[in-house]
Each structure stands twice: as C-alpha cells, then as structure tokens.
Amino acid sequence: MRLLRAELLKIRRRQATYVVLFVAVVLMVVIFLLTGSTLGGLAGAITFPAAYALIGEFVFSIGGLMAVVYAAAYVGSDWNWGVLRNVVARGESRTGYLLAKTLALIIVLGIAMLLLFALGIVMTYVTGVVYGIPVSNPLSGDGIADLAEWLIFGFPVLVQRAALGLMVAVVLRSQLAGAVVGIVLYVGEAIITTTLTFAAVASSFGGGFDPEGPILGFEPIGPEWFQFLPISIGGNVLSALPGGATAGASGGLEDLFLKPVPFELALPMVLVYLVVSIGIAVFALRRQEIV
Amino acid sequence: MTDAFPPPPVAAPPVIAAPPDAPLSAFAALSPADLAVATRGLVKSYGRHQALQGLDMSVPRGQVYGFLGPNGSGKTTALRLLTGLLRPSSGSIFLLGASYTWRDRERLFRVGSLIETPSFYPYLSGSENLIVLGASGPPTDPQRVNQVLEYVGMSGRARDAVQTYSLGMKQRLGIAAAMLSDPDLLLLDEPANGLDPGGMVAMRETLRYFTRELGKTVVISSHLLHEVEQLADVVGIIDRGRLIREGPLVQLLEDTGRVRVKVPVEQMAAAADILRRLAPDRPLYGIDAGDQAGWFTVYVNPTRGSEVNRSLAEAGIYASGLEPGSDLETLFLELTGSGSGEVDHSAARSSGSPEAPPA
Numbered sequence: 001m002r003l004l005r006a007e008l009l010k011i012r013r014r015q016a017t018y019v020v021l022f023v024a025v026v027l028m029v030v031i032f033l034l035t036g037s038t039l040g041g042l043a044g045a046i047t048f049p050a051a052y053a054l055i056g057e058f059v060f061s062i063g064g065l066m067a068v069v070y071a072a073a074y075v076g077s078d079w080n081w082g083v084l085r086n087v088v089a090r091g092e093s094r095t096g097y098l099l100a101k102t103l104a105l106i107i108v109l110g111i112a113m114l115l116l117f118a119l120g121i122v123m124t125y126v127t128g129v130v131y132g133i134p135v136s137n138p139l140s141g142d143g144i145a146d147l148a149e150w151l152i153f154g155f156p157v158l159v160q161r162a163a164l165g166l167m168v169a170v171v172l173r174s175q176l177a178g179a180v181v182g183i184v185l186y187v188g189e190a191i192i193t194t195t196l197t198f199a200a201v202a203s204s205f206g207g208g209f210d211p212e213g214p215i216l217g218f219e220p221i222g223p224e225w226f227q228f229l230p231i232s233i234g235g236n237v238l239s240a241l242p243g244g245a246t247a248g249a250s251g252g253l254e255d256l257f258l259k260p261v262p263f264e265l266a267l268p269m270v271l272v273y274l275v276v277s278i279g280i281a282v283f284a285l286r287r288q289e290i291v
Numbered sequence: 292m293t294d295a296f297p298p299p300p301v302a303a304p305p306v307i308a309a310p311p312d313a314p315l316s317a318f319a320a321l322s323p324a325d326l327a328v329a330t331r332g333l334v335k336s337y338g339r340h341q342a343l344q345g346l347d348m349s350v351p352r353g354q355v356y357g358f359l360g361p362n363g364s365g366k367t368t369a370l371r372l373l374t375g376l377l378r379p380s381s382g383s384i385f386l387l388g389a390s391y392t393w394r395d396r397e398r399l400f401r402v403g404s405l406i407e408t409p410s411f412y413p414y415l416s417g418s419e420n421l422i423v424l425g426a427s428g429p430p431t432d433p434q435r436v437n438q439v440l441e442y443v444g445m446s447g448r449a450r451d452a453v454q455t456y457s458l459g460m461k462q463r464l465g466i467a468a469a470m471l472s473d474p475d476l477l478l479l480d481e482p483a484n485g486l487d488p489g490g491m492v493a494m495r496e497t498l499r500y501f502t503r504e505l506g507k508t509v510v511i512s513s514h515l516l517h518e519v520e521q522l523a524d525v526v527g528i529i530d531r532g533r534l535i536r537e538g539p540l541v542q543l544l545e546d547t548g549r550v551r552v553k554v555p556v557e558q559m560a561a562a563a564d565i566l567r568r569l570a571p572d573r574p575l576y577g578i579d580a581g582d583q584a585g586w587f588t589v590y591v592n593p594t595r596g597s598e599v600n601r602s603l604a605e606a607g608i609y610a611s612g613l614e615p616g617s618d619l620e621t622l623f624l625e626l627t628g629s630g631s632g633e634v635d636h637s638a639a640r641s642s643g644s645p646e647a648p649p650a
Contacts, residue, residue: 006426013415082410086468089374089406090428091399097427290376 003097007104011074020070021112028058028119036127046127048138049146053243055120056150059113060157060238064231067158068165068182071105075166075281076175085290094285102166102278106159113155117147146242153241153267157234160270161186163277164230170281173288189231196226201257222258230273236266316527317538318349323385327352327476327508328373333382335368335532342368344532345382350510350525355502357523357540358512359619361627365532366512367407370480374404387475400429403474405482409465413454417445417464420453421471429472439467442497444490458485466494470501477501477509483518495522520619530627540619547622548592550599553612556585562608563587569599586612 011017035054036046045054075098078084087097121138128135137143164185169178200221227236239245240263261269323329328350335343343365350356360366371377373384375393384391391398411420418436425431440446443463453461462485469477477498483491499522501507513519519526520540527537536543554562559577566589567575573590589599593615600610 002426006423009419009423010412010415013419015414081412082408083412085376085406085410086424087427088376088396089399089402089404090424090472091375091396091402092427093396289378291371 003092003100004103007100008107011104011108014074016070016073017108020066021115024063024066024112024116025119027062028116029123031058031062032120032123032127033130036131036133046124046131046133046135048124048136049141049143050243051120051124051135051138052143052146052150053241055117055124056154056238056241056244058120059116060154060161060234063113063116064158064161064234065183065186067109067162068186069179070165071162072165072169072178072182073175074105075101076169076173076178079169079173080175088290095282098170098282098285099278102163102281105162105166109158109162110155113151113158117151142242149241153237156267156270156274157237160234160274160277161231163274163281167277167281167284171284186231189229193226193229193232196224197257200224220257220259223261224258227258227261228269230277233261233266233269233273236261237263237270240266315534315536316347316349317542318351319347321349321351323349323390324388325352326350326385327387328356328510329385330369330372331383331385333369333372333384334380335365335372335377336380341380342532343372343379343382346529346532347534348527348529349537350508350527352508353502353506354508354524355498355522356508356510357519357526357619358510358529359514359516359519359526359623360512360529362514364529364627366529367480368532369529370404370406370478370510370512373478374402374406375399376406400472401475402478403469403472403476404478404480405465405469406478406480408484409461409468411453411461411464411468414452416450416452417456417460417467418449420464421468424468425471431472435471435473439470440464442470443467444493459487459490462486463490463494466497475507477507479509480512481514482511483513483515491518498522516619516623526619528623528626535626536622543622544619545592547625548590548594549616550589550591550593550596551612551614551616552587552589552599552603552610553585554587554603554608554610558608559585559587561606562603565602565606565608566599569595569602 032046032054044050078087088094124135124138127133138147165178165182168181168185169175172178172181223236226232239260245260260266318326323331326349328348330346330348333343333346333348334341346365346369348358348369358366358369368377372379373386373391375396378393386398387401389398411417412423415423418440421436421439422433425433425436437446437449440449443466445460445463445467448456448460453464456464462482466479466482469479482494486494495518498509498511502509502524511519511522523540525538526540526543528535552562552566556579559579563575563577566587570589570591575590576588578584578586591599596613596615600613603610
C-alpha cells in the first residue's frame, strides 16, 4: 500500500500527467466541434445516447494511443533517471514494485476516463447549442445503460493498450523507446490490419453476390486471424458496445468488411493480453541486471 | 617545427616494500561471518570481458573501508553486485555475516547505498524523493526523512525540486537517501563527487559518527585519495578486477613509507650502517654518483624522519636534505603500477648496502 501511495504521489506531481490530459481535452473539444459542424445533424452522432459511442471511440481509441505513450513514459523513466537502482538496492521486490506502478497507472487511467467522459457529455451539449442540434436527454431511454457499458467494457481495453506501452518500456528499459515502439505497434497494427482486410476481401470476391450484404451487397467475411492482434481485439470489444460499430470503434475497415470477433471471445482475449503484457514486464524486470 | 612539450620525466620503477610473501589481505584469516562484507572468488563477466576476476574482499565491521582502484578496475561492478543490481558470474558474497545471493533481497534492508551518480525524480522535491524512496524496501519511519536531511545539511532546500539542485546538493541528498533506513552497512560510490569543502567535512564527520559512535560499517569507493586517507580506517585496493592489497591504512602506509635523506658522499658508508639499523628487514637504496649523489632512501614510516636525522647527527653525519614521503597516493600508484597495471614484486626482495637504485 505504501508503494501504491508513493506511485500515486509521483503521478500527481508529474507534469506529463497534466500535459497528456490537456492534449486529450483539446483534441476532444476539436473533434466534437468538427463532428457537430459536419455530421452532427445528419448522423445523429451528437445526440444521446449515440453520443456515448463518439465519446467512447475518442477515449478508448485516441485515448488508448495516448495511454500507450504515457504508460511507457511513466514506467520507462525509472530507467532513464536511474531511480530503479535505488529501489532495487533497498531490497524492494521487483515484482511488487512493478505491480504497484501498474495499479497506480490503472487508477489514473480510470480517473482520466471518467473526466473525459464527463467532458464529452458537456461537449455534446456545447456542440448541440453551437450548431443547433437537439442532443436529447443523456439519461433517457438506454442512456444510462449505454454509458455504463462503455465505461465497464471499454476500460479494460484502455488498460490493456496502456499495458502494451508499459511492457515495451520495461523490456527496452527506456521511456522514449517504449513510447516510440508503443506508437509503432499501435499504428503499425492498424496499417497491417487494414492491408490484410483488403487482401482478405479481395480474395473472397469469388464467393458470390449477396443483395442483403451491407456494402454493395458484399457479405462480411471472417473473423480473420489478424482481428485477434492486441490492438484489433480491443477494437472488436468497442465495436460490440452500443453504437460502437457505427462509430467505427475498431479503428479500421474491419467494421465494414469483416465479421467482428464475438464479444464473448473478444473481451476475455483483451484480459488475456493484459495479463500477458504485465506478466512479460514482470518477468523481464525480475531477470534484468540494472546498470 | 620544434617539439611543444619536453620529454616526460623518467619515473623510478614501482617498489613494493612489503614482504613478497605477505598475504594480500590483512583479514584473509577472518571468517566471512565475522566481517561486514566479504567476497570470495567473485567473478563478473560482461560477454568476454571479465570486470571482476575472483575478487576476495574483506570489510571488517564498524570501520570505514576505502575501496580504491584505477578507472575500470571493477569497483562499481563490485558495489552493484553487493546491492543486487547485478548477478555474479561465479563466487560468493557475504553481507553482514551471512551468505547473500541475488534473490536474498531482504538482506539489503540493512544496507544503504549510493551507487554511481545520485538518481532522483527531478520534478519531486528532495523530501518527496526521500518519502517515495522510503516507501520501498524496509519499513521507514517518516520522521527519518527530516532527520537525514538535517544530517546532510539539506533541510533548507528540502522543498525545492531536485532539478534545481547542484551536483553537490544531489550528492548530499544521495547520502541522505543511503542513510534513510538507518542501515548497518553503507556502500557509497564516490560520495565526495561534487561536494564543496564544507560538504566534504560534513560528510566526513557524519560518516565518522556513523562508524565510531553507532558502530556501523561504511565502504567508500573513491578516486579522491586524500579524502579516503583522512577518513578510512581500512583500505582495499583493486586493479583489473582483483584485490592487490587490503589492510589497515596505517599499516599499509607504514609498509610503503619512506624517508629520503642526503648526506655527504664521503660519509655514505657510515651513514648506511646507521640507516640499515633503523629498518633492518627493509631495502635501503643509496646513490653515490651524479647529481643525486649522497641521497639515501630508507623504508620507514615517514613520521620517523626526525629519528633518521637524529641518528645520523649523533654519529656526526649531518644531513643536508630530508624528505619524509609516502601517502595513500604513493601507495596507490605503486600498487597499481601508475596505471600500467604492472607491479614489480622483485624489487621488494633486494636490500642491502648502498647501491644505485634499480634501473
């Protein structure tokens, strides 16, 4: 518990925490205003409960990328500043130390998620007022249930993505390398997934024409193996949440051309990736020689 | 074009005055259980490079141990091994009387350390850094933070962010961090780095109090030989990953101490008889020709300079020059071959009547 308190103090006093949050807030404001000016009236994106999907997509997709970078910087800086040496030389358990850091990170991500969802709700109203879009009551109908689903099932996705950054930073012993490799993994997987989606779709055109199919009569295929990659699998969880598929929560073309991985399978897979990422980080730290 | 620099002076070959069959360590006979730190055959390899090649180090309890060696001799590697940062390739370590392996992390609860540069979170204040550090390892009384800050004279800047500290202030904070859990053993790697004279005096007094009043043990690795000479009770010198001499500082200095004395050339034979009696089992060198004619080198404790002079004067031989010599720096340079790593033990075996020093 004292380790956790110390980690929370470090996070609270760290400027990067507020910089990342500030960037997220600015991006969210911009995205809502842009959405309101272009799609709001037509697609109903700025109307509750659909607005929760827009908020969720931002928090868990763009926010997920920021979480990767923040987690890598937060954990990796212990190597860059040499402070890990002090902790290990005092006889602290490496496993306990890393788990305390991970728990502190999860708590902060939870707080950030709640703050951003609250800001999203406010921004929905602001955008509605600015562009004259009726936003409806956020608590009416399925509003509360939709919000709860996004928070409860989206959070593991956010944490799992942050854990990737954490794992890379620990294995590479560097905050910068962790952040860069985390971003490359994040973006790289999106590119790979999109490319493979095209390839899979192209190779399936011999399968005939279905007038009931959603895209020009094309029947979605899959699920494909690359939908189980660490970032994509989280996207499949988000797609299954209320309005998630419409909002393009998977982050690529998968929602259009591929059958989603069933939620019942995607969510456990996210948790497995989370545990494996933390496990690899712990294993690496326990083995490391600290110079 | 002419040479810009004169040719370097020719240095006399290193001389080890201790008996050649003397043990490398004065504590070799002690059991590791009786020592604060002991390593036996400690080896650490980085790929094909062996940083430590069977280090046998013995640190007596309740003393300040000066851990000396040229750059790259393996001092920091040894300290990293003692604090669990590195795993030994082979050999054994004993900490505070008991065997210690890489996994015995709780043994480190009684050890405080400052390894290499002091490392802190730059955005936290000095006291916050100690608070978060105190959350790891052994349970630490929160009051202890203010206490150790006071020890090292940092109370006035305790609330400022570490990124505003000078190197010397970070060093003080590093020493405070090492003492945070009231350890029985302090391992300090170059603790005087960046300290101003006042800081050095304060550190010296703190560490003396730590050992003499509290009975704790301090190991200091340093290249500031003068600082170590003033502080250490015991010295261990390593070179190329091996221990080359270890023992009480006073004894080591005495072993390599010397007095140079100049007498009239025509009285050299008589002077040699007198001087040989002052150190019968040690070498005696004299120069009977050239610019240095009349100079003797007598291997005795430099504090015996006046005794050398008086003995000669009583025989009617009046010295025209007297140079007491030897300090830790001389000892260090001789043992480590002035950086060449070569130590000439054969010179220790020569002794006798006035003769030219070995070429």
